[in-house]
Amino acid sequence: MNSVAPTQARISIIGAGPGGLTCARILQRRGIAVTVFDSEAGPDARNQGGTLDLHADNGQIALREAGLLEDFSKLARPEGQEMRLLDPSGTITSHQVPEADELFKPEIDRGQLRDLLLNSLQSGTVQWGRALDRVSGPADGPRRLHFTGGTTVETDLVIGADGAFSRVRPAVSPAAPQYSGVSFLEAWFNDVENSHPDIAELVGQGGAHAADGERGMFAQRNGGNHIRVYLIQRVPVDWIGRSSLTAGDTDAIRGLLLDRYAHWSPRLRRLITDNDGPYVHRPILALPVPHTWAHNPTVTLLGDAAHLMPPLGVGVNLAMLDASELALALADSPTVDDAIRMYEQTMLPRSTETAGILEGGAEHLLSTELPDTGDHEDVCAAQS
Secondary structure (H helix, E strand, C coil): CCCCCHHHCCEEEECCCHHHHHHHHHHHHCCCCCEEECCCCCCCCCCCCCEEECCCCCHHHHHHHCCCHHHHHHHCEHHHHCEEEECCCCCEEEEECCCCCCCCCCEEEHHHHHHHHHHCCCCCCEECCCCEEEEECCCCCCEEEEECCCCEEEECEEEECCCCCCCCHHHCCCCCCEEEEEEEEEEEECCHHHHCHHHHHHHCCCEEEEECCCEEEEEEEECCCEEEEEEEEECCCCHHHHCCCCCCCHHHHHHHHHHHCCCCCHHHHHHHHCCCCCCEEEEEEECCCCCCCCCCCCEEECCHHHHCCCCCCCHHHHHHHHHHHHHHHHHHCCCHHHHHHHHHHHHHHHHHHHHHHHCCHHHHHHCCCCCCCCCHHHHHHHHC
16 A cells, blocks of 8 residues: 555544644644544543643744744743752752743643643544554554444554553554663642641752652642652562552551651651652653664654653653654655654654663662753653
């Protein structure tokens, strides 16, 4: 079968995260029809997670191509670029404060970014409640999408933007995410200025990181007067079960944590004791490095589906840059096959280089030196 022109192709994006929605938005701006399928029941099915920083050299480039950079700037929090490094005694050892006009990586809540992208799409672009089970059909197409519940859709191009546990990835690659040896426990703090003023003052307007080489904490200001804290440990992936506990045993888990952080200052230990609600376990996963695949004329991947990496400030930014470059390649190429080749010739070397730099990088989160932790929640959401 000859590859079809993008303007005549049935294009299916799997996953309505920032990468998938960015790709859809730019395609529609270029006059190319697209459908996005997402497993969630609707846009408000769950909390979308915490804050993201969008960088001027990738994520913001994609938003500019999507025609949404000005709207993003109205929602973003430049003050969120503040970063504090503390030692286990609670003493600030490094403090980065952004200049008044610093806009290199302002923060935005993930839910706000998703709504910005969703609201920019044509009505009906996203089909909710469509959980992909598998992709079938010949490599040269057409492809068939098989959804849970038994429905199917025929398509000419499948774009996997469905995160760490992508159901599209097996169509081009046998790779699966591997546990890094490091896990997060996520804790939430609500109405922090009134209910947790000491923690609000400790964290500031951006993020605060502390570590002792074996364990760490990263606290990050979110919009709406919220803070999320990630308690970082080098542990077996099933450490909660090995302790004869379940994820819902909040008090017992808190007791274990207090033992493990016993030598930390009382002020920092309040990030363990004072959270609102249960902890959420977030094992840190990554795809093998390098992760590449043989060219396929009807299937490609972007974001974490293509290059899941440790949470060191690149996840959502690379996903959105991938999305922009793929959409532009489709707009500028005579066939879908040509577009995929053009896109992957840039994306695969870039992701291989970046993944190589960050390989084993989850260990940096335990380091006493300041890591680039701006994209924690993006990875957590992708792996949840």
